[in-house]
Amino acid sequence: MQRSFAVDNSRFLASNVQPAPFCTKEINLLLAQILDTRPTTLYVRNSAQFGLVDVSAPLLSSAPLHRLAAYLAEKNGCEKNERVKKTGDVETVQYFQGIGLVDDFYLSLVSWSSKxxxxxxxxxxxLYFWGGSSDGIDELKLEKYQLGHITCISYSRRDILLVCTARSYxxxxxxxxxxxxxxxxxxxxYICCAEWLGNTNNVFAGNDKGTVYCLQVSEREIVVRRRIEFHQQQICGLALNQAMTTLAVGSNDNKCSLWDISNLALPVHQFTLNHSAAVKALAFCPWSPGLLASGGGRKDRTIRFWHTRTGTLVRQIPTDYQITSLVWCRSRREFAAILGAGRTGSSTDILRIYTYPGLNCKRQASAKTNLRAVSSAVSPDGNSMCAAFSDSTIRGYNLWNPAQRELREAGDYGSSILNAVEKSWGIAPGIR
Structure with missing residues (x-):
């Protein structure tokens, strides 16, 4: 059963006001009851400035959601990484405190509905839902079905939310x-990640044994159309190009494979792209169709850029972090890297925005303590994202201003030959 919880904006505090102590017998009893429970919940505070949520002041919390227990306060730090030249900060505009988030780099625990x-x-x-036409947080309890903890969620472009669990459901x-x-x-x-094939009912889903399924999903049944058996370990990431003809598959065997899926009944392996650790972060460039960005895990910590029509590595940039996800800007020659665990002694960055092809870090978001992003999702317009972190927080960021457009001619592939190859494929002159 799904339940909704309204948010009482009148109870929010200014940043310079300390929470009032709980002193009544009723509140003490309530706290005792809550401490004896195992809540799985979110804390939320709206922001009049952003129309969303920020973290500049203490947060209203409830645990469970229908019980007010305490006010929490957190304020993000902005410690700089001296090794990277940065020009500004990415501000946190949404912040939830969750309890019960599975801290597993290989899972996909956040999704954003385009419909x-x-x-x-x-x-x-x-599952917990927020945004859209609802003012509160909706809860869908699946624990009563004993399916295990959730390992992957993914919205289709239509009505469906795919939910996969640790007990293989x-x-x-x-x-x-x-x-x-x-x-x-x-x-x-069990399924670890999923990627929908455009506006269809077909979805690619990768499991923890290295198999990629092509599932046909309807409101009546789920049918396995095809299996791709190539990787030897867990599938960590999946991505499709805009034409829906190329599938990129990232795995814990330190490889990314590219597949021609023009014929879904017979996927054809094209190239294998090597990393030094698990490959979870994958993103095709929206304004340069043959360009793929991939990010490596803890022993790699490198973002690589590939020409997918030839399998050529064209650029790379080392970081101090495992790469959780990558997002290309649709209107500017930039991309965002959502960051996982960092090296000992590294800064506390959790997100960076880079230029392309210059690979200069322009802006970043940081935290007071070392956190790693576990999972993330991008807004329908591509300009915002939300991510779940190892401390069970879910944070939202406005990455780009959609009114600013700066797409210009640039050598995307670092080679006049590769650039000529791309132009021969008929790239739109208004974008290039």
């Missing part, structure tokens, strides 16, 4: 009907 502009986060075995949740409409069991493994 309803709803965000979802998986906390243990349950795949669940289809209808946003319109607000109920589960189909389930299936994929024996022997």
């Amino acid at each position: 309803y502009n709803r965000r979802a986060v998986a906390l243990g075995p349950n 795949v669940v289809v949740y209808s946003q319109l009907l607000q109920k589960i409409v189909a389930t299936t069991y994929l024996a022997g493994a």
Whole structure:
């Protein structure tokens, strides 16, 4: 059953006001009851300045959501990394405190609906939704079905939310009907990541054994159309180009494979791209179709750029962090890197925005302590994102101003030959 919880804006405090102490017997009893529970919840505070949420003042918290327990306060630091030249900060405009988030780099626990502009986060075995037309937070409890904790969630461009669990179940949740409409069991493994094939009911899903499924999903059933058996370890990331003809698959075997999926019934392997650690972060460039960015894990910490029509490595930039996800700007020659665990002694950056092809860090978001991003999702317009972190917080960022457009001619591939190859494919002159 789905429950909604309204947010009481009148209870928010200014940043210079300390929370009042709890002194009544009723409040003390309430606190005692809460301390004896195992809440899986979110804390939220609206912001009049942004129309969303920020962290400049203490947060209203409830644990569970229908009980007011305490006010929490957090203020992000902006410690600089002297090794990277930066020109500004990316401000946190949304902040939730979750309890029960599974701190696992290989899972996909956040998704953003392009149809309803709803965000979802998986906390243990349950789901929480916010945004869109709802003023509060909606809760979908799956723990009663004993499916295990959630390992992957992914919104389609239509009505469907795909939910995958640690006990190998795949669940289809209808946003319109607000109920589960189909389930299936994929024996022997669980799904870690998923990528929908455009505006269709087909979705690619990678499991913890190295298999990629092509699933056909409807409100009646889930059908396995095709399996791709190539990687030897867990599938960490999936990405599709804009034409929906090339699939990139990242794995814990330190490889990314590229597949021609023009014929879904017969995917054709094209290239294998090597890293030195797991490959979770994958993103095709929206204004340069043959360009793929990939990010490596803890023993790699490098962002690489590939010409996908030839499998050529064209650029790379080392970082001090494992790379959780990558997001290309649709209107500027920039990209964002959402960061995982850093090296000992590194700065506390959790997000950086770089130029391309210059690879200069322009802006960043930092935290007071070392955090790693576990999972992230991008807004429908591509200008904002939200990410779940190892401290169970879910933070939102406005990455780019959609009114600013600066797409200009640039050597995207670091080679006149490769640039000529791309132009021969008919790249739109208004973009290049």
